[in-house]
Amino acid sequence: MRVRIVGAGPAGLYLAVLLKKADPSHDVEVVERNLPDATFGWGVVFSEGTLGELRDADPETHVEITDTFARWPTVDIRYRGRLLRSRGHAFSAIGRRRLLQIMQRRALGLGVGLRFETEVSDVNGLAAEADLLVGADGVNSLVRRTYAAEFGEQVAPQGCKYVWFGTDLVLDAFTFIFKRTDAGIVQVHAYPFDERTSTWIVECPETTWRGLGFDAMNEGESLAACEALFADELRGHHLLSNRSLWTSFPLVRNDTWHRPGIVLLGDAAHTAHFSIGSGTKLAMEDAIALSQALVRHPRDIERALLDYELERQPVIERFQQAAGESAAYFTRVERYAHMDPMPFAFNLLTRSGRVTHANLAQRDPQFVRVLDAWFPGGGLLEPGAVAPPPLFAPWKAGAVELRNRVVRASAEPDRLPALARSGAGLVVAGPVAVTLDARISPDTPTLDDDASAAAWAALVDDVHAARAAAAVSLTHAGRRGSTRPPTHGADVPLRDGGWPLVAPSPIAYAPRMPVPRAMDAGDMARVGQAFAAAARRAAGAGFDMLEVDMGHGYLLASFLSPASNRREDEYGGELVGRLRFPLEVLDAVRQGWPEDRPLAVRLNVMDGTRRGLQLGEGIAIAGDLAEHGCGLIHVVAGQTVPEAAQADYRRGFLTPLADRVRAEARVPTLVGGYITTPDEANTLLGAGRADLCLLDVPDTDLERELVAAAGEEVAAAMAVA
Amino acid sequence: MRVGIGLPNTIPGVDGPVLVDWARRADAGPFSTLAVLDRLAYDSIEPFAALAAAAGVTKRAGLATMIAIGPLRNTALLVKQAVSVDALSGRRLTLGLAVGARLDDYETAGVEHRGRGARLSEQLATLRDGDDLGVRPNLRLLVGGMTGPAFARMARYADGYAHNGGPPRAFARAADSARAAWSDLGRPGRPVLWGQGYFALGDEEAGATYLRDYYAFTGPFAEKIAAGNLTSARAIRDFVRGYAEAGCDELILFPTVADLEQLDRLAEVVS
Ligand SMILES: Cc1cc2nc3c(=O)[nH]c(=O)nc-3n(C[C@H](O)[C@H](O)[C@H](O)COP(=O)(O)OP(=O)(O)OC[C@H]3O[C@@H](n4cnc5c(N)ncnc54)[C@H](O)[C@@H]3O)c2cc1C
Numbered sequence: 001m002r003v004r005i006v007g008a009g010p011a012g013l014y015l016a017v018l019l020k021k022a023d024p025s026h027d028v029e030v031v032e033r034n035l036p037d038a039t040f041g042w043g044v045v046f047s048e049g050t051l052g053e054l055r056d057a058d059p060e061t062h063v064e065i066t067d068t069f070a071r072w073p074t075v076d077i078r079y080r081g082r083l084l085r086s087r088g089h090a091f092s093a094i095g096r097r098r099l100l101q102i103m104q105r106r107a108l109g110l111g112v113g114l115r116f117e118t119e120v121s122d123v124n125g126l127a128a129e130a131d132l133l134v135g136a137d138g139v140n141s142l143v144r145r146t147y148a149a150e151f152g153e154q155v156a157p158q159g160c161k162y163v164w165f166g167t168d169l170v171l172d173a174f175t176f177i178f179k180r181t182d183a184g185i186v187q188v189h190a191y192p193f194d195e196r197t198s199t200w201i202v203e204c205p206e207t208t209w210r211g212l213g214f215d216a217m218n219e220g221e222s223l224a225a226c227e228a229l230f231a232d233e234l235r236g237h238h239l240l241s242n243r244s245l246w247t248s249f250p251l252v253r254n255d256t257w258h259r260p261g262i263v264l265l266g267d268a269a270h271t272a273h274f275s276i277g278s279g280t281k282l283a284m285e286d287a288i289a290l291s292q293a294l295v296r297h298p299r300d301i302e303r304a305l306l307d308y309e310l311e312r313q314p315v316i317e318r319f320q321q322a323a324g325e326s327a328a329y330f331t332r333v334e335r336y337a338h339m340d341p342m343p344f345a346f347n348l349l350t351r352s353g354r355v356t357h358a359n360l361a362q363r364d365p366q367f368v369r370v371l372d373a374w375f376p377g378g379g380l381l382e383p384g385a386v387a388p389p390p391l392f393a394p395w396k397a398g399a400v401e402l403r404n405r406v407v408r409a410s411a412e413p414d415r416l417p418a419l420a421r422s423g424a425g426l427v428v429a430g431p432v433a434v435t436l437d438a439r440i441s442p443d444t445p446t447l448d449d450d451a452s453a454a455a456w457a458a459l460v461d462d463v464h465a466a467r468a469a470a471a472v473s474l475t476h477a478g479r480r481g482s483t484r485p486p487t488h489g490a491d492v493p494l495r496d497g498g499w500p501l502v503a504p505s506p507i508a509y510a511p512r513m514p515v516p517r518a519m520d521a522g523d524m525a526r527v528g529q530a531f532a533a534a535a536r537r538a539a540g541a542g543f544d545m546l547e548v549d550m551g552h553g554y555l556l557a558s559f560l561s562p563a564s565n566r567r568e569d570e571y572g573g574e575l576v577g578r579l580r581f582p583l584e585v586l587d588a589v590r591q592g593w594p595e596d597r598p599l600a601v602r603l604n605v606m607d608g609t610r611r612g613l614q615l616g617e618g619i620a621i622a623g624d625l626a627e628h629g630c631g632l633i634h635v636v637a638g639q640t641v642p643e644a645a646q647a648d649y650r651r652g653f654l655t656p657l658a659d660r661v662r663a664e665a666r667v668p669t670l671v672g673g674y675i676t677t678p679d680e681a682n683t684l685l686g687a688g689r690a691d692l693c694l695l696d697v698p699d700t701d702l703e704r705e706l707v708a709a710a711g712e713e714v715a716a717a718m719a720v721a
Numbered sequence: 722m723r724v725g726i727g728l729p730n731t732i733p734g735v736d737g738p739v740l741v742d743w744a745r746r747a748d749a750g751p752f753s754t755l756a757v758l759d760r761l762a763y764d765s766i767e768p769f770a771a772l773a774a775a776a777g778v779t780k781r782a783g784l785a786t787m788i789a790i791g792p793l794r795n796t797a798l799l800v801k802q803a804v805s806v807d808a809l810s811g812r813r814l815t816l817g818l819a820v821g822a823r824l825d826d827y828e829t830a831g832v833e834h835r836g837r838g839a840r841l842s843e844q845l846a847t848l849r850d851g852d853d854l855g856v857r858p859n860l861r862l863l864v865g866g867m868t869g870p871a872f873a874r875m876a877r878y879a880d881g882y883a884h885n886g887g888p889p890r891a892f893a894r895a896a897d898s899a900r901a902a903w904s905d906l907g908r909p910g911r912p913v914l915w916g917q918g919y920f921a922l923g924d925e926e927a928g929a930t931y932l933r934d935y936y937a938f939t940g941p942f943a944e945k946i947a948a949g950n951l952t953s954a955r956a957i958r959d960f961v962r963g964y965a966e967a968g969c970d971e972l973i974l975f976p977t978v979a980d981l982e983q984l985d986r987l988a989e990v991v992s
Binding site: 152255256258306307309310314411412431486487488489490491492493495510511512608636638639642643644645646647648649650651653672673674696698699 | 838839842843846847849850858868869870872873874876877878879888890897898899900901902904905906907908909911940941942944945948949
């Protein structure tokens with residue numbers, strides 16, 4: 001087989017080595033535009049996982065690579081003048097030049113042709129000479145661009161502006177530095193890679209970068225400016241340039257990585273982000289997968305290319321997801337700069353979703369112990385303290401103290417005591433309608449008279465008996481009312497016995513739903529009074545917390561959103577107008593609700609549609625609500641209109657929104673969004689992305705089995721007695 | 722998890738007798754359900770017609786569209802067809818609906834492609850609401866699709882989710898989204914989850930050729946789909962196990978070769 005490889009980076013060289021090794025009769029040549037010793041950048045990090053694969057694929061290079069590795073177990077986080085260390089990690093790094101030398105030598109020894117200082121400009125021409133042309137020509141790949149449409153190429157910048165320096169300061173840990181400047185925070189990612197040198201990447205958001213004047217500096221000037229900025233941390237050492245220029249890190253994706261006779265490898269096919277240090281590893285794993293696929297299908301190159309792609313694509317998708325989270329985190333660091341060092345550090349370590357509370361506890365048990373002990377005290381820490389993980393830390397607001405941060409909710413009142421017994425700190429009854437005509441369906445419970453209040457009081461007693469607190473979520477369905485029970489669907493109108501609907505504007509919610517009547521001043525006064533009366537009854541029934549429902553397109557949410565509120569009076573138009581009625585209701589509720597019990601709002605912070613409420617507005621609303629006495633935002637999104645195009649139902653889909661509300665409006669948040677495990681909850685709480693967590697616990701056959709068995713034992717015991 | 726089998730209604734050249742024999746033999750076999758695919762601009766048998774034929778020669782197995790492209794059809798006629806198959810089969814129908822993936826089906830039908838999601842929602846609302854059209858109130862509805870609005874639509878109107886195929890981990894991810902949407906829309910319990918895969922036990926080249934042709938409109942993905950065809954007993958068992966692990970309630974295995982021997986071999990593998 002005649003193989004031509006464009007690019008002598010890690011992907012191209014390693015593939016050449018592996019192909020030639022598998023079959024010396026292959027004619028393999030690598031074409032590289034640079035000199036053998038000229039390359040960009042400094043050292044690159046590897047994680048332990050890759051190394052086993054490298055050993056199996058080619059023991060010779062594996063030994064050489066691992067012999068030159070700088071290795072260390074520690075992450076240093078320099079933040080607000082403190083140094084926080086996390087141990088137990090497994091990093092290794094190598095100079096890019098050294099890595100390439102090892103592979104060049106190995107390739108030459110095996111008889112691979114290496115043609116340096118040769119820029120490929122005619123991809124088609126080269127492809128015509130070969131059975132297989134490999135585009136291993138990096139992030140700006142000419143091979144990819146030549147067939148951009150066929151590959152379905154997508155390239156977009158992600159994350160901050162960055163510059164890749166070296167330094168003669170030899171570090172002993174992976175080091176993050178967060179440096180406050182007048183123009184914003186600038187951060188460093190630094191790590192050692194040989195006995196004399198470390199990598200030192202500086203990055204900041206574009207606004208900060210302009211603010212500091214980096215946009216107007218040349219290579220030497222920006223090096224000098226960075227040296228001055230990090231003079232303390234560099235301790236008299238210098239930064240080194242290797243054509244080190246400021247740039248953005250592009251996210252490269254393709255629908256497919258091959259076409260007949262041509263395949264993309266490494267950065268040419270896909271990038272991750274330097275902040276999760278994985279591009280080199282992914283490039284080399286690509287080479288392994290492709291060489292193995294070619295061995296499996298020696299006479300069918302197309303089948304081999306397909307196999308390679310099928311094997312690698314899911315892996316790459318996971319890394320790109322993590323890379324995207326990580327890159328985005330670093331653009332947002334400014335917003336976390338008010339956080340205490342412990343949650344700040346934990347938020348940093350868990351930013352990409354790959355490290356969680358549970359797996360960090362395995363790597364670095366003392367770090368997690370300190371985090372857990374720090375957590376409930378809010379910064380006060382007794383050295384040597386031990387504490388349960390964040391989910392089981394108490395939460396205090398006013399006169400109410402929750403035993404833990406587990407929140408469970410049910411629309412069925414009868415289930416609340418069982419949820420309290422299941423260990424929740426807070427159980428939420430809801431949605432509960434403030435009047436009969438505020439119901440969603442005939443099944444929606446109400447809190448509209450003394451009889452219903454008495455029934456609620458009995459339930460609250462049961463919840464208290466199980467040592468949980470009880471909250472009620474008060475709603476008015478607005479244009480989503482008068483529907484059949486949720487067992488039958490959502491927003492399916494009642495056929496008989498329905499009631500008239502009200503809304504800010506006369507627009508039906510969903511197909512076949514009735515058109516609501518636009519509310520007038522009298523309607524608004526009545527609804528406000530109904531909320532206030534329900535709040536008084538809820539207080540009387542003993543509820544510990546009250547939540548006003550401004551979510552999911554129900555009445556108050558429909559006032560907030562321009563997609564459903566088209567009023568031209570003072571209750572519509574700009575945000576102040578749309579917010580007016582919901583705030584009036586909140587004020588009315590505040591009147592009827594005891595000062596010392598927390599008041600929460602279930603708030604749609606965005607609608608997920610272009611015509612609707614955007615996240616920036618949602619965060620502003622959260623701030624306004626806090627000023628009106630709301631002490632907790634239960635973050636939800638979507639459902640304002642049924643066909644919201646940006647709806648996203650990934651696991652934990654609301655967490656990023658809760659995080660932004662908490663960091664920017666500085667209001668405590670309650671978050672759900674399909675969080676099913678304690679580990680997910682511990683991670684997001686410990687990282688300060690929310691204060692309370694609504695769990696969605698699945699049925700398990702394990703519990704069914706145990707409960708059934710226990711039932712039988714009881715029955716047997718009773719039969720004996 | 723139950724395992725059903727597809728009828729070969731979208732394999733070119735399949736005629737009435739083959740389809741009917743297939744249905745009869747499947748009903749006597751270990752399969753929970755007989756399901757059909759839907760494609761307008763392609764040599765195939767219309768899904769409701771195929772299910773009506775199957776209804777006549779079967780007694781036990783469930784019948785399902787996996788899925789039918791709702792918006793191609795006039796809503797009242799769609800409901801009428803579904804209700805008719807349900808009645809003919811003694812209420813064995815599970816109606817899976819989605820917007821479909823092909824533009825040319827819409828062009829052929831002379832139906833606007835834009836707004837297809839909202840139109841499907843209207844059809845679902847009609848099916849859920851439509852006593853006036855004779856829909857049995859507990860007709861089982863599934864909705865397919867991978868977008869946020871599709872998951873929301875599923876959770877709003879349907880009883881469960883119909884996945885469009887792929888390895889178990891792709892199903893697992895979609896299943897999470899389906900459960901998340903279900904809970905977000907305040908539906909009690911969990912959605913029913915249906916998955917699907919393709920198989921060819923013997924004659925795999927013919928199977929691959931069919932899949933390449935059927936999915937030619939997806940460009941490079943056609944090759945990947947063809948490569949995912951399950952061509953050995955072991956691959957099928959792994960696939961079935963993977964889907965069961967991921968919480969699938971009903972898995973439909975669709976043939977890629979319309980030969981009755983295929984059905985017998987699959988019966989052996991799954992029973
Ligand atoms: C700041 C930064 C930090 C990073 N840190 C890490 C890290 O810590 N860990 C990690 O694993 N990865 C890291 N990476 C990513 C890593 O550098 C890349 O993912 C990796 O180099 C990809 O290898 P490759 O062989 O695909 O491409 P490259 O290494 O880019 O090699 C491509 C080669 O092709 C040559 N070429 C391009 N066009 C032509 C042409 N037309 N003709 C001839 N030759 C051509 C180029 O000169 C180059 O030598 C980092 C990247 C950056 C930018």
